Amino acid sequence: MENEKKEYLSGSSLERILRAGYFAVTGELGPPQNANPEVVRKKAKVLKGNCDAVNITDNQTAIVRMSSIGAGILAEQEGLEPIIQMTCRDRNRLAIQSDLLGAYALGMRNLLCLTGDHQAFGNHPTSKNVFDIDSLQLVKAVADMRDEKKFMSGDEFKSSEPRFLVGAAAAPFADPLDFRPYRLAKKIEAGANFIQTQLVYDLDAFEIYMKKVRELGLHEKAYILAGVGPLKSPMMAKYMKNNVPGILVPDELIERMTEAGAEWKGKKKKDMTKEEKRARSKAWKAEGIKICIDLVKDMQKIEGIAGVHIMAIEWESAVKEIVEGAGLYPRPVVEA
Amino acid sequence: MIVAEQKSLEEMKALISDAEKVLVLGCGTCVTVCFAGGEKETMIASSSLRMATKLDGKDIKIEHATVQRQCEWEYLDQVADQIKDADVVLSLGCGIGVQAIVERFPESWVVPGLNTTFLGLPSEQGVWVERCAACGECVLDITGGICPIARCSKSLMNGPCGGSEDGHCEIDKDVECAWQLIYDRLAAKGKLDSILKLQPPKDWSSSRDGGPRKIVRPDLRFINEELEE
Structure with missing residues (x-):
């Protein structure tokens, strides 16, 4: 990596692990739709020790939840390193910068810059959106705060600039497909230090993407973490394949999921007892975890992949099984 | 219109x-x-x-x-x-x-x-579509004559986001992805360079965000004053 011999950018645990060359694992924690800190603490306890840092989502899918920074502080109190997610949907450049100062002052060190889901998806579809800046401009702004010691206005920090490890997302399979590696290049050029991709299930397609990424030398300029997640059921797999832009699910995986529930084949949900339904769901989930473990193992072999980002929202317990199953447990500790 | x-x-x-x-x-x-x-x-x-x-x-x-x-x-x-x-x-x-x-x-x-x-145009009989957001600082030169401010659901200047699929926007299958259109047009014209550069944050002060807008044309005012004399 370019800054091998330099000082740490942020000094976060995630940065130290990535810099030391370990295959990193990040997770995801979705804050609750209420003000109960115990929900966050409970999820944090389940994730602790199984990943190096955890994304704290920011009103994901445009549904109002406890703030990323608030929940991030709770997670940190439980010994988990947060990656604060910041979207451009709900805040203008004043609010973003101000929240970043607050987040840094409270000990947050990793930041993932996102444009944000459109509010049409969420529970406040009549709201006004902001989109004053976009995710790339946000990446640059946060990197400039750290490296140039400047606000977006150009005003200089007289002291104590926030020094975040700057992350960005990538959607390798969204359209226009040919442009995707170049958009990643733009994000890295803007200053992204690490990248987390959208869920990857189709390794062949991902290999093609990564080949281009390597040709552009992007894997040497930023740490790329491949997004993975356990499937819960064949229905979920089909839904994602057909309805979620930028997610490819190969038929082979859908078949594996279907096969896992073969014992109950042909049975309609309404004719099944509670126990049967539970058993089938358990069988599906077990296969989903197996598939995910296979993916994580395969990702370790891809040149230019520095880690995995495991997305198992509302199924946090899966992370431990996946990390252990892929031989990535225990997680390393790199002293500051 | x-x-x-x-x-x-x-x-x-x-x-x-x-x-x-x-x-x-x-x-x-x-x-x-x-x-x-x-x-x-x-x-x-x-x-x-x-x-x-x-x-x-x-x-x-x-x-x-x-x-x-x-x-x-x-x-x-x-x-x-x-x-x-x-x-x-x-x-x-x-x-x-x-x-x-x-x-x-x-x-x-x-x-x-x-x-x-x-502000838009009739795209076919009985159908009108939005084309301009009157942002006060035209960017159509960068984006090949397709406006991301009016036509991208998130008004992105560095699109497309991850919600572009088969040419449409994730918010609605009836909404075209402006960035797919921009990409296709610039690719066809051999001008993709223009969107490979990072576009800086837009100056929204010329848009509604700067308060109610007003244009004063001294050249025209001068003529009017002359006429009044």
């Missing part, structure tokens, strides 16, 4: 419910070509209101007229008597028309019969 659509008959009825004398005033420009408030629509709306209010047992005198442009006072002056004579003017002009009447005839009560919707 400015594209607008009529409020429902029920809504219009409610807007004039307290009046005894109503003038339904159409406009011969943008809203004529988008079939929302031209001469024909004004005639139909006023007859519909006449019938509907009669059925409700109300005796409201409803007249109608159409001027060439509601947004210019000189045209409004041509129907000054009718405007002054009405308790309520139901404007079938855009939001600018309504305000022009209010400014010229402050003693009149003017209500909007249309919802002014966007």
